[in-house]
Each structure stands twice: as C-alpha cells, then as structure tokens.
Amino acid sequence: MQGVARNFFVLAIIYALCGMALGLQMAISQDHTEMPVHAHALVAGWLTSAVFAFFYHLFPAAGQTRLANIHFWLTAVSGAGLMVTLYLLLAGKTAIEPLVGMFSILFYAGMLLFAVIAWPVIRKT
Numbered sequence: 001m002q003g004v005a006r007n008f009f010v011l012a013i014i015y016a017l018c019g020m021a022l023g024l025q026m027a028i029s030q031d032h033t034e035m036p037v038h039a040h041a042l043v044a045g046w047l048t049s050a051v052f053a054f055f056y057h058l059f060p061a062a063g064q065t066r067l068a069n070i071h072f073w074l075t076a077v078s079g080a081g082l083m084v085t086l087y088l089l090l091a092g093k094t095a096i097e098p099l100v101g102m103f104s105i106l107f108y109a110g111m112l113l114f115a116v117i118a119w120p121v122i123r124k125t
C-alpha cells in the first residue's frame with residue numbers, strides 16, 4: 001500500500017484505536033454522553049477511511065492525482081476537527097456548535113470530491 005491509500009489506512013487505524021478506546025471508556029463509566037462521537041469515529045472514521053484506502057489501492061491511477069491528495073487532507077482535517085468539536089459540544093461547550101457545523105460541511109465536501117474522483121473509475125470499469 002502506498003501514497004494516498006496508505007495515508008487513508010493509517011488514518012483508519014488511528015480512528016479505530018481512538019473510537020474503541022472511547023467505547024470502552026463509555027461502557028466502563030456507564031456514561032454514554034459521547035456516543036455520537038464513538039459512532040462517527042468508528043463508522044464515518046475507521047470504516048469510511050478504510051473504504052477510501054482500498055479504493056485507492058485497487059485503482060492506483062486515481063490515487064496519483066493532486067485531487068486525491070486534496071481529498072485525503074480535506075477528509076483528515078475536517079474529520080478530526082469534527083470529532084474534537086463534537087466531543088466538546090456534547091461535553092457542554094455549546095459555543096463551539098458553529099465549528100461543528102463548519103467541519104461537517106467540509107467533511108461532506110470531502111465526500112463530494114470523492115464522488116468526482118470516483119466517477120471516471122466507475123465509467124471505465
């Protein structure tokens with residue numbers, strides 16, 4: 001695994017370790033307040049990043065473009081920002097809500113960019 005595929009897989013593993021640690025903390029403390037952060041870190045983080053990693057691994061030409069690099073950094077930065085700000089929001093820091101919204105929109109923009117990158121691959125195969 002190389003390049004963008006490798007970056008996404010490293011990101012996926014970081015999400016899995018952080019998300020599962022939060023799940024354990026929730027289960028042990030019996031405080032499920034942060035459940036949406038746990039759910040999104042694992043499903044939108046670990047699983048989605050792993051899907052992106054395998055996509056770029058299977059279609060290496062798609063991963064060798066500038067757009068694919070932008071896709072990685074946009075997804076990584078907005079996703080991490082979303083997890084941290086959502087955690088703080090659920091912990092009671094309500095003033096941070098606009099940032100949660102901003103990172104959510106950027107995370108969605110990452111998925112839109114992926115649609116643009118994946119479209120030629122879908123058409124050719």
Ligand code: HEM
Nearest residue numbers: 020021023024025026027032035038039040042043046047
């Ligand atoms: C160390 C392993 C894990 C522990 C201790 C754990 C613990 C928990 C706990 C305590 C909840 C809250 C349940 C509730 O409040 O109803 C939860 C919810 C959830 N977990 Fe985990 N979890 C683990 C791994 C995973 C993994 C690997 C995934 C996905 C790949 C995952 C996905 C979810 C999702 C999507 C929810 C939300 C379910 C809902 O909407 O009701 N969890 N988990």
Ligand code: HEM
Nearest residue numbers: 035036037038039040043044045047048103104105107108
């Ligand atoms: C722009 C990005 C996203 C936003 C703003 C968003 C927002 C939300 C909201 C508001 C909820 C309801 C939470 C609650 O009732 O407590 C939710 C739940 C959920 N979302 Fe997302 N979501 C996003 C992306 C995703 C993605 C990409 C996935 C999976 C690949 C996902 C999986 C889930 C799951 C499994 C739940 C149920 C668990 C929970 O209640 O936390 N979400 N999401």
